[in-house]
Amino acid sequence: MKYSLLSWIGAMLAVVVSASAQAQDTPRLYNLYMLGSELEICSSMKQEWCENTSWIQANEMRTARLFDLSDVRRRSATNQAIWPDNREDIRNAVSEALAQMSEHFGRGIVPEPRFVERFRSRAHLDLLMQLTDAEYNRILDTLELRRLEGLNEVANIEQSSPVTQEFITDIVNMMRPISGGSQPRLTLVTAAARNSFAQVQRYTSAFEQAGAIVQWLPLDSVVTKAQMMNACDELEDFRRTDLDTYDRDRVSPQFHAQQVAYCEADNAWRDVLATTHGVFFLDGRAQRLRDAMVQNNDPVGFLGGVLERFREGSLIVFSEGEASNAMVQSNMLSNGTSREAMRRRAQSRAAPPLNCDLDNSCPRNLGTNTVTYDPLGGLGIFPFGTVDSEFAQRGRQVRLMKLAQQAAIPLSFGIDRNTGLQVNTAQSYFRVQGNEGVTIFEGVQGNRQFTAATFHYLQNGATGRLTSTSVNDIVMLEQPTTAPRNVTNRFLDNTGVYASMTTLCQNGVAQLVEDIGQLIMQVSDDSQTQSSRGRCQVVNGTMGVALNDD
Secondary structure, three states, X not given: OHHHHHXXXXXXXXXXXXXXXXXXXXXXXXXXXEEOOOOOOOEOOXXXXXXXXXXXXXXXXOOOOEEEOOHHHHHHHOOHHHOOHHHHHHHHHHHHHHHHHXXXXXXXXXXXXXXXXXXXXXXXXXXXXXOOHHHHHHHHHHHEOOOOOOOOOOEOHHHOOHHHHHHHHHHHHHHHHHOOOOOOEEEEEOOOOOOOOOOHHHHHHHHHHOOOEEEEEOOOHHHHHHHHHOOHHHHHHHHHHHHOOOOHHHHOHHHHHHHHHHHHOOOHHHHHHHOOOEEEEOOOOHHHXXXXXXXXXXXXXXXXXXXXXXXXXXXXXXXXXXXXXXXXXXXXXXXXXXXXXXXXXOEOOOOOOOOOOOOOOOOOOOOOOOOEEEOOOOOOOEOOOEEEEOOOOOOOHHHHHHHHHXXXXXXXXXXXXXXXXXXXXXXXXXXXXXXXXXXXXXXXXXXXXXXXXEEEEEEXXXXXEEOOOOEEEEEOOOOOXXXXXXXXXXXXXXXXXXXXXXXXXXXXXXXXXXXXXXXXXXXXXXXXXXXXXXXXXXXXXXXXXXXXXX
């Protein structure tokens, strides 16, 4: 098989389109910024992302979700009405485990870190492994204590990582050219999240510290559904059925009231857009975000207004994590693993529930790892191809290549964690920002067994221009040295490709082998590389993947 795959790659190298690396002035204005992962903002509730936590005042800030292990709340968490009949044994086991934890904690109020630590202990780990994401979140939601008024989550951007600080500064500065000298105004959209209230205070606090005026858009898929059904008094019921989110009206009554008010005001979105310079779509699931913003393949009022202002140049759009997947005009990638992509074609269907195999809730002919996509796209903002996120760290090269091959996608983009892609969609130029890199696939070709593509891997400061089918005028910048990565052959949903880039720069070829297939990267005389200790950038390399015959 090695020689067959090498022959396939050789054919690809023969038709590589050279991406010129001539010097050019660095573009300064961008209207779209897609980040490959959630911003790691240090806050009173995200202390693991803080360089220092001595500033946190537990009596003045919200530091954790609190869980009530009283009899009343435990009965609510295991209420038969909210558990499917086929999970009765699991429900009973959860009831027993919660009773044991209540005894362990003296029937008191328990902060989330202590509760989760106990749930993950040897006493309850087997049960935890049998729970779906929906079931686990159901337990936490129904046990959660009402949020205490006056105790808010507080961010501290100065104690966040340098790259997070850079991203926040970039976002605020990108709005300044259209703010007319006034304070930039940013709208947060949390519709991709399961709990659309959870991120609001952290991001509001961070961007206010950075000099922006911040507002939250109280719109998610259940609000969109309620508006279409004229049922704004049923938001909590829709949250349970559509988002697997429970008791938000009890736990966060102020946010719930804002959603009800937005739902009941048909043109509330106009007031939001009238007072903003930028819209930031926060991390979650691409499918949830699309469900909130697109109905019957038409944009809802808010998205229609965003697209109009974006195209006329009076609005900047930002996204992070899987919300970046949803920025595209066609072929929105919404689920799946590289391993499953090797075995089975992608399905043009809505993404299945997370861990749906555990409770038999997967839609027919879908599994929890099935690659799914929407050929009609996402929000219609990025016109140049399909986007994937947390790319290198989660080994998503194969799933993106296979989808590009199947759907005949000329260009596709994988954005790494703690990395951003700035784009001027009107003039078609881009810039890479952040700690890691962006992978761009061109002209993916192949069949079920073999798939190959031209690829570029570009890091901080790299620039170029995009067409509908190619990348041109690429300029790479020298990178600072870093510690060499731990090399692994595991390229399916793991870091093998990411870790082997330096090998590619040094040897001209890198080969990775797993149980069901192999991946080979090569450079040729038509390729360009830029390397420093622990880092490697590539222009016009070739990547090929082959499925084992058996």
